[in-house]
Amino acid sequence: MSQLLQLTDDADKAVHGDAQRVLAEQVHDYGDSGPALWLIDEANVRDPLELMTAVRQQPSPAAYLQPILLLTAKGGQSSLSCRAADGAVSPESFDSSHWLSHFADLQRWIAELPDPNETDGQTSMRVLRHLASRHLSIEPMMTAQMPSGFVYPPLLPYFGGAAIGTLEILQFLETQQFLEAEFSASAYLCFHCRSAFLAFEETCKQCESADLDIQELVHHFRCGHVAPIDEYRNDDKLSCGKCGRDLKHIGVDYDKPSLIYHCRSCDHRFQEADVRTTCFACGRRTAPENQHRETINRFRLTPLGDNAARFGVESLFTHLLERDIGLVPWSVFQRFVHIEQSRIKRFGKTRSTLLFLSIDNMEQIYAQLGARAVELFEALSSVMAGIVRDTDVVTSREERFYLFLLAETGLENAEVPRERLISRLTEVMSANLSANPRLESHLLELTEDVDLEAQLQSMASRPRD
């Protein structure tokens, strides 16, 4: 199976919009992951962007995140599809080994994901991973090809067609503090259809006609007369209607202090014209201030965003715990408990205790702290690391529940570390959050008939206030 897959869109059979099916046939052999490099030859396909969209719509990061290289004739390398791809090269100079090593970092990034073959459901996650895997900041690009007037080319294949929803996703990621926005431009979009193509025209304040001409006002110094220049015209010279003198030298005996509009339809004269905008797409007409004013930003990944791209939005904290206290997976923890239960049953001498901890408002921490959530998680993680001994085993479920197996510790001896843990966690969290942390904990002596799943069930079903 080749590392490269050159895509075709089966130009004869494919109907427009069917790229997904066409692609499915071609990637069949690769299973969940895709090839190491998607190759699209512009000369052989009808719509390269449509194929790229099909690629970016593949289920798993191991497929959709893989680089797309566009083979294109020289000179075509500034097209929208070239900018949407990860690279473009002319077919003659294409060298597969060069490009495979060129994208080696990207391959490694994908491989380091916890589960590169698992399906990524959300577009926001896909976008985030695309930016993180390529260390990419994205710049808006003006284009006449999209109704919105600008695009973020590399993201185009994630949204397809008219790139609808791009701004909303980027704004969502910004509110989550995964992206940092920086002003790039502002644009007026149609209040009705969000098209960026608006015609501006100056109109009469009185009758709204756009049939205006611009006149110069002339000020005759010696008599103080002021009138539009037309009223001074007398054959091919200027003469004053008030004092009858000829105007000879501008700046010496007269000047032109201002310009004014004259409406040819109602004869109104004024200096500040109204402006009306008409949408090229839907034809609706209104004043510019009624149109939708959009700020077009460039976006950069934040450290929090980078973390979320690697480990998922939810598991940032557990990732830190894994690093600091060697958090074990749920199945491993279950095995440990099971072994401990057998030991107790067999020897009856040793005693162990289970500590259940639930942190109820994890989502609030993300929402409230954004980028600073990382710092708080670091602090919480080190609090836990300070309590946990080498012999203890810790796991977590859904990032809300934390289970500690305190080996060789009786119920009465477990009370001290529990209290310390709760008070330290409370301290750290209340220092960083506006709302009080919602921590729940209890201890349970480990006996042979303790059922972990049932315990978790009862904790989860406890009403949250």
Place this chain on the structure above:
Amino acid sequence: MIEDAFTFFFNLEPRQLLFYFWPFFFFDFARYVLLDLLVLVVYLPGLRRRRRGWLWARKRLYKERPLVSILVPGKNEGRHLERLAHSLRRQSYSNFEVVVVDDGSDDDTPAIGGRLLRQGLIHQFIRNETRGGKASAANTALSFSRGTYIVHLDADTHLSPGALEEVLIPFYLDSRVGAVGADIRVANSDHSLTTRLQHIEYMKTLSTGRTVSSILGILRIVSGACGAFRRDMLIQLGGWDVGPGLDGDIIQKIRKLGFRIVHQPRAACYTHVPETFTSLARQRYRWDRSLIRFRVRKHANVLRPDRNFALLNFLSTAENLFANVALNLKWWVYLVQMILFAPQLMSKIFIINYFLYTVCNVIGYGVATVLYGRTMTHREWALIPFIPLMPLYTGIYLRIVRTYAYLMELCHRTSYRDRWNPWKVSAAALRDRL
């Protein structure tokens, strides 16, 4: 000392009395006291008599509801515009448009004007990138106006709620009326001694003085701070000519067309006056010079008995020249006379004169309070303790400024180099010997 002075005064024979106090008895007593009494005997009784006519004129005004264009030309007046625009909304007469001309402001006036325009508080905002001067700014505003009547307003003034109605009614009382002046009052009266003294002066010379001139038919000025005009007449005149003193100049031109000028004492227009004696001196210096320029140079023809001669115009100008130039001169004559003939009596004569002029001022103030009627406010009442200072203010301070201004203008034509006008306009006026 004071007793001595009065003993001296009461022992004088009539002939001596006139010898020592002729300026008072021949000129100022007649001019200030007797004329002021005209208000009491002619204007006020007439008010009641004319009430039916007034009501009828008011009814016609509201039936016709002519559009009135309020012109507000000026430079760097942005900060006043907002308050002015809001105060205009409280006017009882509401069919007006506001035309603002920004004459080359270098502050945030363009932004403020643009905003007021969008808010619909003003109706035209014309911005000149370079300054053209008062006359051209007013003419620009005039050319953008559409009303039947024009009200010229300074941006830093505000009007009593009935003022607009009051300045329009005279046009309906008498079709020969071409311009109506509002009563200028001091808005910042309680700021300093300077503003208080000016307030007393305004009550006497502007309110009472112009009412008297109006009764006599010789009113020669309508203040630029607030005056109403027929638009057709202004267009016929080609608007305002290059100033300074353009307020008096335009009235002179209107009089020459045969129109009447009316003062409306009940249309109160509050304005800000200079707050220090130095800035006041600068203001008066400018005003006083314009008299020479416009009465003596430009409109001297009204004094010539030719085809266009009109007695009232002659009297108006003659009275103005006499009152200002001759009466100003008389003081110096008087001073010389005293030094030559009665050097040892000077202190006594000074005390008596001070007393006589203080009495004049009290009478003048009293007449003004009657004239103001219901429009008297606490600000006017609070001025009473300052009345005794008026002889020093008008007799010494203003006289010195005026004399200096006349001399400078007669000798050097300094107003042509005045910063009041942009240099280019002054240069053009000087070239053409305007």
